[in-house]
Amino acid sequence: xxxxxxxxxxxxxxxxxxxxxxxxxxxxxxxxxxxxxxxxxxxxxxxxxxxxxxxxxxxxxxxxxxxxxxxxxxxxxxxxxxxxxxxxxxxxxxxxxxxxxxxxxxxxxxxxxxxxxxxxxxxxxxxxxxxxxxxxxxxxxxxxxxxxxxxxxxxxxxxxxxxxxxx
Amino acid sequence: xxxxxxxxxxxxxxxxxxxxxxxxxxxxxxxxxxxxxxxxxxxxxxxxxxxxxxxxxxxxxxxxxxxxxxxxxxxxxxxxxxxxxxxxxxxxxxxxxxxxxxxxxxxxxxxxxxxxxxxxxxxxxxxxxxxxxxxxxxxxxxxxxxxxxxxxxxxxxxxxxxxxxxxxxxxxxxxxxxxxxxxxxxxxxxxxxxxxxxxxxxxxxxxxxxxxxxxxxxxxxxxxxxxxxxxxxxxxxxxxxxxxxxxxxxxxxxxxxxxxxxxxxxxxxxxxxxxxxxxxxxxxxxxxxxxxxxxxxxxxxxxxxxxxxxxxxxxxxxxxxxxxxxxxxxxxxxxxxxxxxxxxxxxxxxxxxxxxxxxxxxxxxxxxxxxxxxxxxxxxxxxxxxxxxxxxxxxxxxxxxxxxxxxxxxxxxxxxxxxxxxxxxxxxxxxxxxxxxxxxxxxxxxxxxxxxxxxxxxxxxxxxxxxxxxxxxxxxxxxxxxxxxxxxxxxxxxxxxxxxxxxxxxxxxxxxxxxxxxxxxxxxxxxxxxxxxxxxxxxxxxxxxxxxxxxxxxxxxxxxxxxxxxxxxxxxxxxxxxxxxxxxxxxxxxxxxxxxxxxxxxxxxxxxxxxxxxxxxxxxxxxxxxxxxxxxxxxxxxxxxxxxxxxxxxxxxxxxxxxxxxxxxxxxxxxxxxxxxxxxxxxxxxxxxxxxxxxxxxxxxxxxxxxxxxxxxxxxxxxxxxxxxxxxxxxxxxxxxxxxxxxxxxxxxxxxxxxxxxxxxxxxxxxxxxxxxxxxxxxxxxxxx
Numbered sequence: 001x002x003x004x005x006x007x008x009x010x011x012x013x014x015x016x017x018x019x020x021x022x023x024x025x026x027x028x029x030x031x032x033x034x035x036x037x038x039x040x041x042x043x044x045x046x047x048x049x050x051x052x053x054x055x056x057x058x059x060x061x062x063x064x065x066x067x068x069x070x071x072x073x074x075x076x077x078x079x080x081x082x083x084x085x086x087x088x089x090x091x092x093x094x095x096x097x098x099x100x101x102x103x104x105x106x107x108x109x110x111x112x113x114x115x116x117x118x119x120x121x122x123x124x125x126x127x128x129x130x131x132x133x134x135x136x137x138x139x140x141x142x143x144x145x146x147x148x149x150x151x152x153x154x155x156x157x158x159x160x161x162x163x164x165x166x167x
Numbered sequence: 168x169x170x171x172x173x174x175x176x177x178x179x180x181x182x183x184x185x186x187x188x189x190x191x192x193x194x195x196x197x198x199x200x201x202x203x204x205x206x207x208x209x210x211x212x213x214x215x216x217x218x219x220x221x222x223x224x225x226x227x228x229x230x231x232x233x234x235x236x237x238x239x240x241x242x243x244x245x246x247x248x249x250x251x252x253x254x255x256x257x258x259x260x261x262x263x264x265x266x267x268x269x270x271x272x273x274x275x276x277x278x279x280x281x282x283x284x285x286x287x288x289x290x291x292x293x294x295x296x297x298x299x300x301x302x303x304x305x306x307x308x309x310x311x312x313x314x315x316x317x318x319x320x321x322x323x324x325x326x327x328x329x330x331x332x333x334x335x336x337x338x339x340x341x342x343x344x345x346x347x348x349x350x351x352x353x354x355x356x357x358x359x360x361x362x363x364x365x366x367x368x369x370x371x372x373x374x375x376x377x378x379x380x381x382x383x384x385x386x387x388x389x390x391x392x393x394x395x396x397x398x399x400x401x402x403x404x405x406x407x408x409x410x411x412x413x414x415x416x417x418x419x420x421x422x423x424x425x426x427x428x429x430x431x432x433x434x435x436x437x438x439x440x441x442x443x444x445x446x447x448x449x450x451x452x453x454x455x456x457x458x459x460x461x462x463x464x465x466x467x468x469x470x471x472x473x474x475x476x477x478x479x480x481x482x483x484x485x486x487x488x489x490x491x492x493x494x495x496x497x498x499x500x501x502x503x504x505x506x507x508x509x510x511x512x513x514x515x516x517x518x519x520x521x522x523x524x525x526x527x528x529x530x531x532x533x534x535x536x537x538x539x540x541x542x543x544x545x546x547x548x549x550x551x552x553x554x555x556x557x558x559x560x561x562x563x564x565x566x567x568x569x570x571x572x573x574x575x576x577x578x579x580x581x582x583x584x585x586x587x588x589x590x591x592x593x594x595x596x597x598x599x600x601x602x603x604x605x606x607x608x609x610x611x612x613x614x615x616x617x618x619x620x621x622x623x624x625x626x627x628x629x630x631x632x633x634x635x636x637x638x639x640x641x642x643x644x645x646x647x648x649x650x651x652x653x654x655x656x657x658x659x660x661x662x663x664x665x666x667x668x669x670x671x672x673x674x675x676x677x678x679x680x681x682x683x684x685x686x687x688x689x690x691x692x693x694x695x696x697x698x699x700x701x702x703x704x705x706x707x708x709x710x711x712x713x714x715x716x717x718x719x720x721x722x723x724x725x726x727x728x729x730x731x732x733x734x735x736x737x738x739x740x741x742x743x744x745x746x747x748x749x750x751x752x753x754x755x756x757x758x759x760x761x762x763x764x765x766x767x768x769x770x771x772x773x774x775x776x777x778x779x780x781x782x783x784x785x786x787x788x789x790x791x792x793x794x795x796x797x798x799x800x801x802x803x804x805x806x807x808x809x810x811x812x813x814x815x816x817x818x819x820x821x822x823x824x825x826x827x828x829x830x831x832x833x834x835x836x837x838x839x840x841x842x843x844x845x846x847x848x849x850x851x852x853x854x855x856x857x858x859x860x861x862x863x864x865x866x867x868x869x870x871x872x873x874x875x876x877x878x879x880x881x882x883x884x885x886x887x888x889x890x891x892x893x894x895x896x897x898x899x900x901x902x903x904x905x906x907x908x909x910x911x912x913x914x915x916x917x918x919x920x921x922x923x924x925x926x927x928x929x930x931x932x933x934x935x936x937x938x939x940x941x942x943x944x945x946x947x948x949x950x951x952x
Contacts, residue, residue, distance in 0.1 A: 063779065
């Protein structure tokens with residue numbers, strides 16, 4: 001049963017991966033938008049396991065400063081990464097809008113701290129531009145840039161978010 | 168295809184199980200060559216593997232086992248006496264069989280370039296055809312043959328006909344033979360049926376007359392005396408596997424992943440149980456004496472008992488007898504002693520001791536290495552032993568037993584033992600230790616030197632050991648299992664190695680300690696003791712802080728320094744030291760608090776955070792928070808690196824002295840603007856700096872982020888978070904343990920006051936109050952005159 005479920009999830013995930021990379025079959029991709037610092041970012045909706053309000057976490061020594069630590073999600077110990085620190089956004093406090101987005105990356109779950117959610121987005125894949133050449137450093141974690149109305153939304157490459165290993 | 172795969176897997180599982188037993192049986196057989204039961208057992212293994220192998224088209228395996236079967240069959244019929252030389256060949260073929268099976272397991276086929284069975288097959292053929300060694304074996308076994316002749320004569324004849332001549336038969340003859348055998352079988356079956364019928368009839372008829380039954384049975388059993396040996400034999404052969412079958416039916420093979428999953432779920436349950444108990448304790452405090460508490464108590468304790476039982480039960484399903492590992496050692500000792508020309512007797516005790524499967528899988532290699540080491544370095548050659556007045560045959564004793572929550576595996580030899588001074592000078596020579604270290608070293612620590620990388624005491628490098636790799640790997644492997652190694656040795660009398668490992672890897676006992684505000688779990692197996700000391704107890708040796716504890720001098724390291732945790736707590740009069748031990752080395756770890764002992768479930772930190780120095784994993788505690796588990800071996804390494812810093816420097820620079828009211832910051836927490844103003848008016852004239860919060864949540868965040876607050880005046884009735892909860896939350900932090908909290912409220916009942924004290928309020932002032940009273944209370948709590 002759980003195997004079946006896993007298969008279904010996997011298929012879905014593959015689909016989303018396909019969605020974000022090639023756009024032959026589907027023109028619309030679904031994303032969840034959120035704010036970190038002053039910028040709006042988005043990740044594929046199907047890679048999101050859940051979104052929770054901030055809960056307590058435990059610090060882990062010898063990690064980079066954007067790794068806040070680990071937290072307990074129903075019996076699983078997940079790393080918690082502060083995207084605000086990772087992206088060098090100004091450090092705001094945890095106000096009422098802050099959320100943890102729990103994302104599944106290569107079968108591993110991880111939590112990411114964001115300033116606030118915006119909305120679920122449906123974006124035509126044809127309107128997504130490749131990452132600009134200037135964003136050298138960030139290029140690795142950016143899938144593309146999307147425009148919606150007047151907003152510019154950076155779509156994040158999920159599996160690169162956890163790539164920068166600590167030493 | 169899948170079916171075939173399944174059969175193949177079953178075959179492999181069965182084959183490996185049989186082979187495991189086989190090694191031990193073979194060694195036993197060598198010392199007891201006439202044991203027919205053993206021979207039969209061994210023969211059956213070869214036979215079964217041959218049979219299944221041919222069905223699975225494993226030609227090479229079939230060919231090998233076929234020849235083994237020939238030799239064993241001869242031995243079984245006493246035509247061949249097993250000599251050590253023949254045994255060598257048989258053992259060689261068993262090894263080859265193992266190699267082939269492993270190859271099949273890995274690649275699915277027995278075709279490989281690495282294994283050439285031909286030389287062995289030739290040797291086996293030679294033995295079974297009676298060449299070379301045949302004369303010796305024939306003469307020596309002659310008297311036995313005679314003895315048994317009466318019994319087995321006919322059987323041998325028949326067997327020879329039925330089993331050995333097939334190869335030479337023409338197809339026609341073969342068919343005729345099959346026909347004959349079939350008829351024979353049918354005849355037997357018929358007889359059996361008749362006998363059975365008779366017996367049934369008898370049983371029906373003779374139920375009241377018990378005496379008749381055995382008689383009748385006797386009759387039915389002996390219808391044809393001539394054939395008895397044969398049929399008996401056949402029945403015997405069948406009976407044994409049949410018996411086995413019936414025991415097999417008592418067990419189910421389960422995929423290990425399923426058990427792992429089950430174990431994880433139990434882990435969750437244990438955590439929930441801990442949580443439930445914690446909640447119950449809170450509820451008990453609050454509603455003491457209420458009727459429903461009894462009922463709740465019953466439920467909580469029964470859940471807790473069942474969970475513990477369940478945990479043990481599931482742990483047991485993963486348990487295997489250590490005999491599974493021990494089984495292969497008689498063979499190892501035998502080969503080694505032959506190779507090295509030593510005489511060694513292996514005594515195995517406690518093979519029924521059970522250990523978690525994952526540990527069983529990991530412990531084999533280290534044990535193997537230590538046993539080799541004992542035989543190679545420990546046991547002297549026979550001449551030397553005789554010269555020393557020791558028995559010619561050396562003894563290696565392998566023992567396993569339970570000791571508390573641990574399993575101890577002991578490897579003891581009566582060989583030459585180790586001389587701590589020689590070990591020290593060797594280590595000095597190789598630059599592993601400094602002269603100073605050598606002087607300080609106790610004998611036990613000196614013995615532990617053999618586990619250092621690059622250390623080898625063997626004068627010459629043998630095939631067996633002494634390449635300088637190995638013992639250090641043994642130690643690492645044992646430590647990976649959260650285990651310890653202890654060594655004791657007397658020069659001339661032998662050495663004892665003790666490996667202590669936990670029963671299971673998933674759930675351990677841990678000591679919870681606090682480094683500043685953060686909690687860590689230290690596996691209890693590595694905690695030797697905890698002591699409370701004062702700063703004066705710390706002495707300095709070369710600028711490094713040490714603790715003199717009884718006769719020992721322990722290096723002292725502050726846990727917060729190791730993990731680079733920011734120091735926010737003031738220094739207490741007392742320090743807590745956790746004495747950690749891995750092997751012979753010890754370190755005193757200064758912590759800011761001892762929380763207690765708890766059973767914890769080990770969880771991995773996941774791919775992303777794995778491999779952090781000093782952290783072995785994490786656990787989730789009763790309150791749902793994550794606590795990191797310390798990797799003691801790595802922590803001690805870190806501690807040694809950190810030890811350079813003096814402990815005295817770990818104390819926070821004492822806060823600047825506060826004498827006048829102007830130096831103090833007071834937080835006023837009240838949702839009513841008027842009340843805040845009244846309080847402010849009462850105390851402001853004294854010169855305090857005043858901050859305000861309108862509810863508990865706001866106050867908490869101010870206190871947490873602004874450590875300058877010196878006292879708080881707290882209203883009870885507030886939105887979002889009331890005063891009780893606020894006090895509770897504040898007291899959760901070590902650094903706010905002594906922060907004066909003064910309740911200022913219109914709640915005047917006695918139970919309100921009691922509640923206030925319970926949650927950690929220092930004072931309880933009821934409205935209305937006079938400004939003088941308030942300032943006096945405040946001054947008293949700030950120790951202002």
